[in-house]
Amino acid sequence: MELKLREEGGYAVIELSGEVDLSCSPEARKEILACLKASKNLLVDLSAVTYIDSSGVASLVEGYQTAKKQNQKFGLVGVSKGVLSVLQLARLDKVFPIHNSAAECIAANKLS
Amino acid sequence: MNKEQLVKLHLPAIPERLCLVRVLVKRAAELAGCDAELSEKLVIAVNEACMNVIEHAYKGDDSGEIILEIHNNGSSLFFRLLDHADPIDLDSVKPRNLEDLRPGGLGTHFIREIMDECHMGHLEGGTGNYLEMRKKIS
Numbered sequence: 001m002e003l004k005l006r007e008e009g010g011y012a013v014i015e016l017s018g019e020v021d022l023s024c025s026p027e028a029r030k031e032i033l034a035c036l037k038a039s040k041n042l043l044v045d046l047s048a049v050t051y052i053d054s055s056g057v058a059s060l061v062e063g064y065q066t067a068k069k070q071n072q073k074f075g076l077v078g079v080s081k082g083v084l085s086v087l088q089l090a091r092l093d094k095v096f097p098i099h100n101s102a103a104e105c106i107a108a109n110k111l112s
Numbered sequence: 113m114n115k116e117q118l119v120k121l122h123l124p125a126i127p128e129r130l131c132l133v134r135v136l137v138k139r140a141a142e143l144a145g146c147d148a149e150l151s152e153k154l155v156i157a158v159n160e161a162c163m164n165v166i167e168h169a170y171k172g173d174d175s176g177e178i179i180l181e182i183h184n185n186g187s188s189l190f191f192r193l194l195d196h197a198d199p200i201d202l203d204s205v206k207p208r209n210l211e212d213l214r215p216g217g218l219g220t221h222f223i224r225e226i227m228d229e230c231h232m233g234h235l236e237g238g239t240g241n242y243l244e245m246r247k248k249i250s
Binding site for chain 2: 019065085090
């Protein structure tokens, strides 16, 4: 897994790529929580993620819940078919705000 | 119907080896004639099963070993995972209510959702645990 951090339209955007599994999901979790601790609204860009397991999904759930608790915005963008199928298995595809791109998401201001 | 053994793999029970499990399961499923969608689902289930061994059976002890066997009888794929950890509490392994939104606890749900049959138990003499899973492929 690779992880890059950028800012777009006043949002922190974490770009994950490769396979997000138990060997690296703690790193993703740490970065997600660090961004939220810095009081930033957050998008997690999954467009280059080729695989995600339940530990990666758990990091996203924790981010979503933390953001909600702190009244921050949190969303997923660029969710591939493979990642979507895992979110669907977990019945989370209707829980997370999901958009095609960070730009579209920010413009629509549909984050929750 | 005779079962053909496709794979028998011994691997260290550490997160860094899960990628090998995924590659192997995907190729084995494809060789057995599974389409891409089913192959991906089987990868998810077996990966989660191995994660459960690492996290809940060995509890992070990286000296443990997982043995993965895959058999094909022409109509189903059979996956058998063995470990040599202390016997786990079988009653504690159950899918959680997905309405309760919280991080974690999804692995068992994924496995049961994808596979047609799952059986867990203790190896004779308390020397470890096994998980057997079956998925119909034709």
